[in-house]
Amino acid sequence: MKVFLQSVNFKADKSLVKFIEKKLNGVEKYYDKIVNSEVYLKVQHTSDKENKFIDVKLNIPGNDFVVKKQCKTFEEGVTLAADSLKRQLTKRKEKVSGK
Numbered sequence: 001m002k003v004f005l006q007s008v009n010f011k012a013d014k015s016l017v018k019f020i021e022k023k024l025n026g027v028e029k030y031y032d033k034i035v036n037s038e039v040y041l042k043v044q045h046t047s048d049k050e051n052k053f054i055d056v057k058l059n060i061p062g063n064d065f066v067v068k069k070q071c072k073t074f075e076e077g078v079t080l081a082a083d084s085l086k087r088q089l090t091k092r093k094e095k096v097s098g099k
Helices: 014-030 074-097
Strands: 002-008 036-043 052-060 063-071
Touching: 002 014, 014 036, 014 074, 052 074, 063 074
Parallel strands: 002 036
Antiparallel strands: 036 052, 052 063
């Protein structure tokens, strides 16, 4: 699956990009009709420790799944977003197959 990554207010390093691609490619086994994903990473410069915002959008024929998370680290946020997407995709697959 193609992962489009956009970072706001900072430059994402290669290890973060690889981590995100690995996590989101793991979601693909839950639903096989995923076209691509768009990830938006944003750092808000505040005194709050949870200043990292992650928006993940999965493009699927018929509709899209969007998950937004706010965490201390991007890795934690992407992991939580991937888990949430797995649950949503499992529900979608059950609904489509009529179980």
